Amino acid sequence: MKRPLVPLFLLFAFFCSGACARSLVITPLNAGITAAGEERWEEAIQCWKKALEQDPGSAAAHNNLAVAYEKRGAFDEAGREYGQALRLDPGNAIIKGNYDSFKARLEAGRGRRP
């Protein structure tokens, strides 16, 4: 009785891994994340720009670029990238969370009396 279950389980696992398999490939998006994790932010920017060349509709690439521009201090560019990411994926709570934190920090800094 158990014997048919083993191959069925293996088939199920195969399809599941296949569904996520593209994340195991070193894409420009992932390469950028690796670079950012190692504080190589300029390299990360180049990776995510390349990701956008391949897929201009990638909200993830726009989000990640926005974070990198924030790190660089290019706040105008960061705002533009967050806006693009939200236009492409308006229901994405992670992008919205990043953008809300960015906006709050900008307003707190620029609103204070020097």
Next chain:
Amino acid sequence: MMAGAACRAAAPVLLRVEMPGVSPFLAGSFAEIIVTDFRNGTTLPYFDAGLELQTYLAAELRRAFDGAVSLRSLPAGPGIPPETWREAAAGRNRAVILTGTVRFGSQVRKAVVDKRVPFDSPFDLAGRALIEQLRWTLLVDVAVISGDNGETLYRQTFREDRDYIDLEKPADFAFSDCSAGFRERLFPVLLGSSTVEERTLLRR
């Protein structure tokens, strides 16, 4: 296991990132700081505090600021109208001008203190000693001027004192100490302070 590993690799990545400071001055961040020589209110004949401060601030700003930093001589005359500042920043993209007046001088300060003086003497000394210190004072009246319209965005006076037991402490040594303290207080105002922020990167 393969499925789990593959799907975990697609998960968003939470990072803690040190973000640079946000300047309070302009709606858009400024891209250039023009540093003038400061008007010198000091009478030290061998030490041009105005020029020294300009050189020091420009060097420190180049380290701390990602945009351009340039030098310019202060226009002559006491009150400088806005159009002069606009002309000074003509052709520059989103520039601000850092300028002002500097006074730098010293005085010997004396005090009598009650303390046991370790003299080997048949007399019972009450233990009062005279101490002398050389105090160098740096006073900087700083102004930040918009390169777009020549208006003053910010004005503040900073004072830095340093006391030295060495009564011969040279001006340039003391100026280095005082200007470092001035920098520590000015730069967070001018450039904002960096903070560590959480941001999430997406894999897809």
